[in-house]
Amino acid sequence: MPKPETTPMPELLEPGAAPDLARAVEAEWGRALADLVRLVRQPSVAAQGLGVEACAELTAELFRASGADAVEVWRLPGASPVVYAEFAGEGERTLLFYNHYDVQPPEPLELWSSPPWEAEIREGRIVGRGVSDDKAPLVARIAALRVLGSLGPLPCRVKFLVEGEEEIGSVHFHDYVRAHRERLAADACIWEFGGVDQDGHPELTLGLKGLAYVELSAQGANRDQHSSVGAIVPNPAWRLVWALAALKGPDGRVRIPGFYDDVKPPTQEELRAVYAVPWNPERMRKNLGIEAFTVADDDEARLALLFQPTCTICGFESGYRGPGPKTVLPATARAKVDMRLVPDQDPEDVFRKLRRFLDESGFADVQAELLSGERAYRTPPSHPFVKLVARTAEAAYGRSARIHVTSAGSGPMYPVGHELGVPMVSTGCGYFDSRAHAPDENIRLADFAQGIYHMAMLVREFGRADA
Amino acid sequence: MPKPETTPMPELLEPGAAPDLARAVEAEWGRALADLVRLVRQPSVAAQGLGVEACAELTAELFRASGADAVEVWRLPGASPVVYAEFAGEGERTLLFYNHYDVQPPEPLELWSSPPWEAEIREGRIVGRGVSDDKAPLVARIAALRVLGSLGPLPCRVKFLVEGEEEIGSVHFHDYVRAHRERLAADACIWEFGGVDQDGHPELTLGLKGLAYVELSAQGANRDQHSSVGAIVPNPAWRLVWALAALKGPDGRVRIPGFYDDVKPPTQEELRAVYAVPWNPERMRKNLGIEAFTVADDDEARLALLFQPTCTICGFESGYRGPGPKTVLPATARAKVDMRLVPDQDPEDVFRKLRRFLDESGFADVQAELLSGERAYRTPPSHPFVKLVARTAEAAYGRSARIHVTSAGSGPMYPVGHELGVPMVSTGCGYFDSRAHAPDENIRLADFAQGIYHMAMLVREFGRADA
Numbered sequence: 043m044p045k046p047e048t049t050p051m052p053e054l055l056e057p058g059a060a061p062d063l064a065r066a067v068e069a070e071w072g073r074a075l076a077d078l079v080r081l082v083r084q085p086s087v088a089a090q091g092l093g094v095e096a097c098a099e100l101t102a103e104l105f106r107a108s109g110a111d112a113v114e115v116w117r118l119p120g121a122s123p124v125v126y127a128e129f130a131g132e133g134e135r136t137l138l139f140y141n142h143y144d145v146q147p148p149e150p151l152e153l154w155s156s157p158p159w160e161a162e163i164r165e166g167r168i169v170g171r172g173v174s175d176d177k178a179p180l181v182a183r184i185a186a187l188r189v190l191g192s193l194g195p196l197p198c199r200v201k202f203l204v205e206g207e208e209e210i211g212s213v214h215f216h217d218y219v220r221a222h223r224e225r226l227a228a229d230a231c232i233w234e235f236g237g238v239d240q241d242g243h244p245e246l247t248l249g250l251k252g253l254a255y256v257e258l259s260a261q262g263a264n265r266d267q268h269s270s271v272g273a274i275v276p277n278p279a280w281r282l283v284w285a286l287a288a289l290k291g292p293d294g295r296v297r298i299p300g301f302y303d304d305v306k307p308p309t310q311e312e313l314r315a316v317y318a319v320p321w322n323p324e325r326m327r328k329n330l331g332i333e334a335f336t337v338a339d340d341d342e343a344r345l346a347l348l349f350q351p352t353c354t355i356c357g358f359e360s361g362y363r364g365p366g367p368k369t370v371l372p373a374t375a376r377a378k379v380d381m382r383l384v385p386d387q388d389p390e391d392v393f394r395k396l397r398r399f400l401d402e403s404g405f406a407d408v409q410a411e412l413l414s415g416e417r418a419y420r421t422p423p424s425h426p427f428v429k430l431v432a433r434t435a436e437a438a439y440g441r442s443a444r445i446h447v448t449s450a451g452s453g454p455m456y457p458v459g460h461e462l463g464v465p466m467v468s469t470g471c472g473y474f475d476s477r478a479h480a481p482d483e484n485i486r487l488a489d490f491a492q493g494i495y496h497m498a499m500l501v502r503e504f505g506r507a508d509a
Numbered sequence: 510m511p512k513p514e515t516t517p518m519p520e521l522l523e524p525g526a527a528p529d530l531a532r533a534v535e536a537e538w539g540r541a542l543a544d545l546v547r548l549v550r551q552p553s554v555a556a557q558g559l560g561v562e563a564c565a566e567l568t569a570e571l572f573r574a575s576g577a578d579a580v581e582v583w584r585l586p587g588a589s590p591v592v593y594a595e596f597a598g599e600g601e602r603t604l605l606f607y608n609h610y611d612v613q614p615p616e617p618l619e620l621w622s623s624p625p626w627e628a629e630i631r632e633g634r635i636v637g638r639g640v641s642d643d644k645a646p647l648v649a650r651i652a653a654l655r656v657l658g659s660l661g662p663l664p665c666r667v668k669f670l671v672e673g674e675e676e677i678g679s680v681h682f683h684d685y686v687r688a689h690r691e692r693l694a695a696d697a698c699i700w701e702f703g704g705v706d707q708d709g710h711p712e713l714t715l716g717l718k719g720l721a722y723v724e725l726s727a728q729g730a731n732r733d734q735h736s737s738v739g740a741i742v743p744n745p746a747w748r749l750v751w752a753l754a755a756l757k758g759p760d761g762r763v764r765i766p767g768f769y770d771d772v773k774p775p776t777q778e779e780l781r782a783v784y785a786v787p788w789n790p791e792r793m794r795k796n797l798g799i800e801a802f803t804v805a806d807d808d809e810a811r812l813a814l815l816f817q818p819t820c821t822i823c824g825f826e827s828g829y830r831g832p833g834p835k836t837v838l839p840a841t842a843r844a845k846v847d848m849r850l851v852p853d854q855d856p857e858d859v860f861r862k863l864r865r866f867l868d869e870s871g872f873a874d875v876q877a878e879l880l881s882g883e884r885a886y887r888t889p890p891s892h893p894f895v896k897l898v899a900r901t902a903e904a905a906y907g908r909s910a911r912i913h914v915t916s917a918g919s920g921p922m923y924p925v926g927h928e929l930g931v932p933m934v935s936t937g938c939g940y941f942d943s944r945a946h947a948p949d950e951n952i953r954l955a956d957f958a959q960g961i962y963h964m965a966m967l968v969r970e971f972g973r974a975d976a
Contacts, residue, residue, distance in 0.1 A: 264798030287747030331731030354739030
């Protein structure tokens with residue numbers, strides 16, 4: 043396998059946009075790639091309690107070795123630590139980077155073509171769990187500061203907020219942000235993810251949906267029964283099916299009273315921004331292997347994907363699930379349901395409404411537990427910071443940035459936006475086939491180099507700009 | 510562990526009812542118990558293809574060693590063999606015994622207190638997979654013929670029909686019976702199962718429900734998706750939930766049009782027979798750990814259990830089922846549904862109606878497969894053969910027989926009743942805690958001895974009677 047130290051850097055797309063930075067990135071390359079390999083080789087699966095402490099320590103060490111003026115490891119009881127770092131700079135302004143050092147579980151292992159913790163370099167890519175989500179963006183940002191540092195003092199103050207529970211719903215993140223509100227004060231924030239789309243344009247994302255993740259369960263007899271008693275013995279599988287069918291019908295509308303009360307419709311500028319980006323629904327259907335979306339009109343489907351809350355069965359199980367027939371009446375049944383929320387829905391409020399609805403619909407016996415909750419957040423497309431990042435991305439990549447007013451996915455933008463009141467734009471080192479959360483997660487070496495270059499350019503422009 | 514040869518026979522309950530038989534049973538005891546241990550030690554799990562051929566051979570060998578005049582192993586392609594045996598007798602009449610040599614899978618193994626294939630004898634019991642269902646009844650019947658043979662010629666012709674697929678829905682049983690219709694001709698049939706209830710009364714069962722066991726499945730995208738696309742990508746878990754909820758609602762009524770068309774209400778004599786047997790719904794609820802049945806009125810519940818068809822979810826699965834949250838939109842969902850049928854419902858007809866209902870209710874995308882089908886059958890309580898068996902049971906056990914017009918469970922009585930036109934009564938060697946299909950399946954030695962005694966008495970009386 044090629045070693046990081048001897049792996050040549052792919053050519054940058056627009057070295058002429060900032061020739062001094064381009065040369066400095068080239069000089070930094072070997073170290074940046076070695077740091078990335080080292081970080082990926084440190085497992086950090088919050089869901090499995092695997093390597094979390096060690097990875098927080100390694101992250102802190104990378105900051106220290108890169109000349110940070112302050113590096114702290116924050117702790118809360120029962121929580122993954124948060125790594126905080128600060129780099130002094132000349133200007134008045136402060137840029138905050140949000141990242142996470144935790145990653146998804148690597149399973150199913152048999153579907154990887156090289157071991158997930160190996161960070162194997164091949165065919166112009168690095169393959170490993172967490173390389174795209176979110177270790178390469180983090181290492182690229184630290185490398186970008188070293189790039190700028192090699193040319194002179196930083197043009198602004200830079201802070202890093204690196205959490206360790208993003209992949210399990212950022213359980214303690216809001217507490218951390220609240221507790222360190224003053225310390226984290228900044229003028230703008232660069233979020234963790236992004237990359238280059240199928241047409242080669244850099245993608246910027248301004249918002250995330252929220253989440254209310256609920257487990258529903260029902261209990262019948264004290265153990266599985268012979269199904270011959272099905273005429274009279276309560277069946278938790280039926281109870282759960284009926285409760286689920288009450289939540290949402292084939293029309294896709296969630297039937298929990300008040301569920302849509304706090305849904306804010308998209309603004310005119312958000313709609314304009316949506317329509318400024320091409321969308322290919324036919325390609326999406328083909329990739330998914332489906333005939334049709336659940337929303338018939340493609341334009342409506344696109345808006346629903348971004349601006350409508352969802353109610354999705356993520357899984358369920360009960361009774362016998364093996365091959366062939368087994369005549370059993372199950373004792374228990376469970377289902378996982380996630381609801382993607384939009385501004386201004388509140389997961390606690392949605393959960394209370396769900397509980398009340400179950401009670402009032404005759405399903406008081408169905409247990410419900412809120413496993414994870416997050417609020418949605420969106421930065422307006424017209425914000426000057428959005429324009430600045432779009433400009434630097436275009437300069438660095440040589441193609442216009444495509445601005446997504448929100449992802450359909452969820453993440454903890456809300457605590458940062460709510461507590462710190464900063465605009466947020468997400469950009470990263472991935473591409474359309476990075477396979478985040480899936481086997482063979484990878485990034486292209488070229489995108490990693492380009493990400494360092496873009497981040498260096500962005501910090502410099504941010505220090506100069508009024509935005 | 511005590512050896513079968515040196516395990517003393519428990520005292521019979523009513524040795525005075527037939528002192529010559531009682532003495533002969535005592536003489537047979539060691540051999541009968543040794544045969545039973547040997548048969549249980551031969552695994553024979555049709556569902557797992559484990560030991561089926563070997564167990565058929567061993568069964569045939571037991572018949573040969575017991576003086577059968579004809580022993581045959583019948584075969585059909587892809588089917589477990591059927592073992593047929595015939596014992597000549599003096600009278601004109603022929604009694605048929607139906608048994609099966611196959612047993613349920615032993616899993617979960619960790620819940621057994623002694624290995625399932627060990628047939629351990631302890632505390633007056635024999636513990637092993639299949640000992641109650643249905644190896645002890647089979648061995649007791651063969652032993653009973655040796656008991657009678659030790660006293661003179663058999664008073665009637667006796668035939669044995671021993672199948673090897675009862676626990677997987679008797680897939681080929683009807684074909685076997687049809688193919689050997691003439692050979693199997695008889696005047697009456699003793700079915701495979703039964704025992705002594707909690708009050709010490711021998712139980713006789715005259716009927717079995719039928720079965721239509723269906724697997725439903727739905728398919729969404731070509732692989733599991735990130736659940737953020739839940740607003741527009743079809744979710745097979747939802748499709749299945751809605752299809753299931755369409756089949757049956759919380760009122761318990763099956764909504765498939767025509768489902769109840771062929772349901773025959775119980776006759777007056779069946780109802781009289783039901784009410785002649787005590788029923789303790791409170792004890793049943795307590796055993797199950799439930800507050801209430803799904804049918805509020807206890808009398809209605811009792812009749813529903815016996816005379817109403819069911820629609821039971823035996824299991825379902827889709828997507829993520831591990832601990833905590835995982836935001837996935839599943840690619841597939843499956844459910845197992847069993848419908849217990851009553852006379853004169855036909856599983857093929859019920860399945861066609863189900864398919865049509867799904868198609869007409871907007872669920873043409875939900876796949877359905879009939880895994881197993883059986884028709885119900887009941888012998889009228891007033892049949893003279895029922896009265897004969899009730900009389901011999903009462904004589905052998907010293908307590909009145911309790912007659913169940915039907916079990917709530919299913920089994921292949923229909924092919925025998927339909928093809929051979931014989932009355933059927935089921936009786937066996939079990940008791941209320943025999944744990945058929947469950948870990949620690951067992952019988953009491955006393956019930957085994959009593960079963961041999963009763964079977965010998967029954968064959969003798971059958972040979973004598975006009976019934």
